[in-house]
Amino acid sequence: MQSFRSAPIVLVTEQDSAKLDVEGPAGLASWLAGHSYRVVRHHHAAGTQLFAEDDDLEYLCVLSRGWALKYKSLFEGRRQVLDFALPGDVLGFVGERRARHAVEMLTDGEVVSVPRELFGSLAAANPELMLKVVRQLERASTRAHEHMVSIGCRAALSRVSRLLVELVERRTLSSNARHDIEIDAPIRQIHVADALGLRGETVCRALKQLEAANLATFRRGRLRVPDLVKLRGVAETPDAEAHTTRKAIRRGAAPAATAAA
Amino acid sequence: MQSFRSAPIVLVTEQDSAKLDVEGPAGLASWLAGHSYRVVRHHHAAGTQLFAEDDDLEYLCVLSRGWALKYKSLFEGRRQVLDFALPGDVLGFVGERRARHAVEMLTDGEVVSVPRELFGSLAAANPELMLKVVRQLERASTRAHEHMVSIGCRAALSRVSRLLVELVERRTLSSNARHDIEIDAPIRQIHVADALGLRGETVCRALKQLEAANLATFRRGRLRVPDLVKLRGVAETPDAEAHTTRKAIRRGAAPAATAAA
């Protein structure tokens, strides 16, 4: 079932369409909003589950405002966060009706929904639409791959750093700011943990380390990064530094100053 | 640079096109092969690197025969295997020229290559082409997500079991065989390890366990699974069974028989 079907349905107006352009020229939501009165926009409260894994989806959706979470649930309440969806991201699947993962709103937000068959005809008539979708898919896929590298190869501190860097980069895009960046990141430590294959306690300890080293402060949905380059350095130091230090200590040498010390 | 540019270039003939249909009705390679003389087919030896991360790709490629490996390299020789590519899989990126990961042949095989701009015009003229690409992308994305669940949430034994199940399912597709399945899987333990975020030794120990329990035998590129349902059971038993057993032992109770014991 699609729980959002009970949400108020708002037809997209011309003004709305113009407003959606804030997502940039590649914005899928704005494109869709302007092409049929059957493209609708729903508002959803934080915490709403848009759909669950295995749901039969009648719509293809694009997030137009707010943050959402894509995840898969396992046994014993464990879950894997697959991606943080930001405005412009596709929620749903073009190739099949069955949902391969769940999606839930992290903040209040808005979702543009297109009936599947309407999307099909829009796509047939407008090649550029499918291209926009492909680009979104590939971007999401690249993020998933980076994610896999983190979970598979990096130590806890690096994973957390890498995720913070990703969040900053997704929010500051073309901006080349590198110092004292501060963004809203409406997520809890547990979301970071579930995304990185760690437990909440481990994420907490990693964040404390980053804070102690003045590399990043993440509290109550607000992320501050004094020096993005340095943080990226920790993210890309998989284990090498820690490893070297460890060995040196074992040999009785004085430990080198690490980024987090 | 694209190292495969030095490979012999073979124009696709009508017969080739017909032959490529073994990939099934959704086969991208066969579709592409029939639509322009500028679509070429290359042969590549096992071990060939088709492209590296950050290469500037002039072609969009589809694997038509053999197995390939998508991966990202890190420090100290560590790498994360992102996906095993089988015939029909897209190698390359529609939305941008820059490669986001490396690809290397696991076996001898063939690759159908389309110049990027030609792909663009083919896609504009044939909406169904882009749809085929989207479906491939979504399938790869779903695999990546399953992969993340494994790496992030499962114990070593479950991860290995899950990967073996995935390989079997991809090779037997619509077949509903469930007993005594045997397939070629031209990979080594180290590929499994790099795919699952484990070390070779750990994969070896997991495989030994599976073999001892008569759940799967994987040796020299050949995988035999006596009972797919049972193996799937181990894959989906994240830790619960082992965990319960562990606790029971600590309490002094007799350990329950586990699948791998």
Next chain:
DNA sequence: CGCTACTTTGAATTATCTCAAGTTGAGTGG
């Protein structure tokens, strides 16, 4: 003011990694 949900800290436990030796087996060339 007292929930409730989230975060923090500590100590013990453990799955996996590391390091270091073997062992196996397919391929090679005498």
Next chain:
DNA sequence: CCACTCAACTTGAGATAATTCAAAGTAGCG
């Protein structure tokens, strides 16, 4: 047909990063 080689696989024992369990702290909110 028999060494020989080399890469892949196997096995063991010790080290460690992360988990688990348990118990306090905090902060937002009605």
